[in-house]
Amino acid sequence: MKITILEPKGYCAGVSQAIEHALKARQENPDKVVNVLGMLVHNSYVIAFLKQRDIGMIDDIADAPQGSVVVFTAHGHEKSAEEKARERKLIIYDAVCPLVKKNLTTIAKEKERGHQVIYIGYRSHPETIAALSSNENVHLYAIKEGVDFSRIEDVSPLIINQTTLNILSLKEMHEDIKKHLPLARFQDEICRATRSRQEALLTLSEDVDAIIVVGSQKSSNAKRLYEIAKEKHPGMDVFLLEDYKQLPVATLKGKKHIAISSSASTPLSIIEEIKTELLIIK
Ligand code: SF4
Incomplete structure (x- = not known):
């Protein structure tokens, strides 16, 4: 079985920066509660990684303790959240993608x-x-x-x-x-990280017989990759999955060439795990 990992892969600049901001918030405020308002990026592995470092997640600013730390996510937030954060005297770390x-x-x-x-x-x-x-x-x-x-x-x-x-x-x-x-x-504002991933799916090698899109069901980026793969390669087996545990082993058996596409918030390690597992399937 041939496996092609499509480029680009790994975190986009906005996701890397958001993770750095959250870790900095934790490091600079060791005695305070640190929360992200919503999902920092739409990937459960990243959220679990932050949780292990005592960085929580809240859906509403009202849930942040007075004087604690809040991190705004890569995707942005409702404007009123900033005013509410100031009212609660929160320390703000702004991880919104530039x-x-x-x-x-x-x-x-x-x-x-x-x-x-x-x-x-x-x-x-x-x-x-x-x-x-x-x-x-x-x-x-x-x-x-x-x-x-x-x-x-x-x-x-x-x-x-x-x-x-x-x-x-x-x-x-x-x-x-x-x-x-x-x-x-x-003014077309689709970012390069999104565009280049989608373009890679439009120009796939002709002998590819299945596509795996790695990313969260909550990720807009991942869902668009899945959509494009389905639309441009009708009849081909296309899967959107978050990790190797979700691989449809029976369907993939016997495939000759599998392309792996991945969202801008998918850790590289998850892609490598999927590749390793596919090599076992053969
Ligand atoms: S996908 Fe694009 S807009 Fe979203 S965080 Fe990455 S670079 Fe920024």
Whole structure:
């Protein structure tokens, strides 16, 4: 059995930085409670790694003890969380990915210039929540739902998006918006870590007969890889799994060439474990 591990693999810069921030928060505050607001990154192995180092997770700032430490996640957070954290006198470590922050800065500038923004994203994803709560000038174009165009008064609004979308679907959504707003300005904000992983799946070697996407069911990045693999390689066996224990051994037996793709928050060690296990299956 041939196994190809697709590039890029391992943590993206935003995930590495988020983990560093959380560890720094722990190291610099040895006597304090340290919590991350939500999942630091969408991978249960990373969350377990943090837990082992006494870095917890809360869903609401109100659950953080007064004066404790809170780490904001890589994807961003609802704007009001910052004010609430200050009210509770929390020590803040900001692990928001610089690319997510860049979008928020763009949104703020558009408001200053008197423009509306249409933000394409998943309604319940933290990055979308962060963008929508950053100012009232932002309108959501929700995935599979669209936007209420009657609320867009600007003839040339800026169209931006969540960083981890499907590169193929984004093009279709841009076309849909162009039909309603021909003068709209488009800024594709899918990050390089997301884009290059998806492109690797679009240009697979022809003899690949199964694809394994390694990542969490909660990871937008991983789910988009699975989506693209299914869409572009119909009829091929494609699996989204978090670790080697979930390998569908019976289905993989006899495969000649398996490609392994992985999300930007998947530890390299998990990919290596899967490769080792596949070599045993043969
Ligand atoms: S996937 Fe992209 S946006 Fe998300 S943390 Fe990584 S680099 Fe940042």
